[in-house]
Amino acid sequence: MNNEESGKVSKEEEEEEYVLMDLDDVSRHIDFPPDAPYTLSGLDTLNPILTIDGKIKLVGEYLETIGTCLAFSDKEVAAAENKTPGKTVQPVAKLHKILKFRLALDNDDGETKASNL
Template identity: 45%
Template sequence: MEKNKDDDYGEEEDSEYVLLDLEAVRGKIDIPLNAPYTLSGLDTMNPILIIDKKVKLGLDTMNPILIIDKKVKLIGEYEETIGTCFVFSEDEASPVVHEETGPSEANLFSGKYILDPNQAPRKQVKPVARLQKILKFRLLLDEDVQVETNSQNNSIL
């Protein structure tokens, strides 16, 4: 968890990162690039709760629902990690440039910079976040909603 300072209230709060794993639905559905999505709990009447002046989204439920492009519905289940997972971003790095320095019969470009044509493209990796939870999603079926509704009703009784 990381600590963030909330300027409005002068309080510190913990940020927790969760990895949304869509591997189980890969190849089964087509998710458009930059598609809008909604992440909430099964309580569609009150998908966002406010408790102690803090907003609680559907991530606080046991099985969050992910709706992509107002069409595809996925249900998630938390999976604890062993240890800490690190999330990295990957960018293209600039190629390595070599300066030709000594005289040589083969060196026609003395004092010039050259690129190695045999060098593979480089990547620059930067750490983004640490996380302890993975939220694995699968397609939401009608029986999933019925089972969750029954378990909520039983817990109220």
Template identity: 45%
Template structure:
């Protein structure tokens, strides 16, 4: 006989990851590193991104074909080789040796999968009031 589901089993968390694509804008404006930004209207069809209180962008969701994976890249630990060999007195028994000529390697780890990409374009000044009014009315 199966046990009744607990309340923990019934709680379902829905997390959705979205990639913010600024490639279409980078050729038109210079976005400073670590600039403050405000992203609003993620639950609307056209979210607004304001960077550094100057650059105003409007986004549009695009569904991905299949699933996209997001990865992080970091330094991998060097490969260590255990010293073994037919020696009566193995001075390196149980020791590990790292090849100094070994090139540094990278380690890639998956972070998340996503099904949507949010592509941004510059928001013309005349559209700013329209976009803000649409977001506040929904």
């Protein structure tokens, strides 16, 4: 008897994990366009790589959050007659990790390391 015959269908549960990308240290030293294309690779490694606009290479490091971080989204709400428009704020996700980025330096041996910026 297979799983379909017994009425039990095994499903793999997908677990979503949200990570906050912290670019504060880098944005103080480098200006990058807000609409620049980017590539994020190596999320399953200790030091993911973020390449912005094909020119700026950043190396990340995971930091655990203290307590629970919550991410919210806000939406404009249409105003009713004689009222001003407003915003609604809704929770999007719980965050357990922060991915803090620094400018990457490539060594002569091709290895990428974070700078001290």
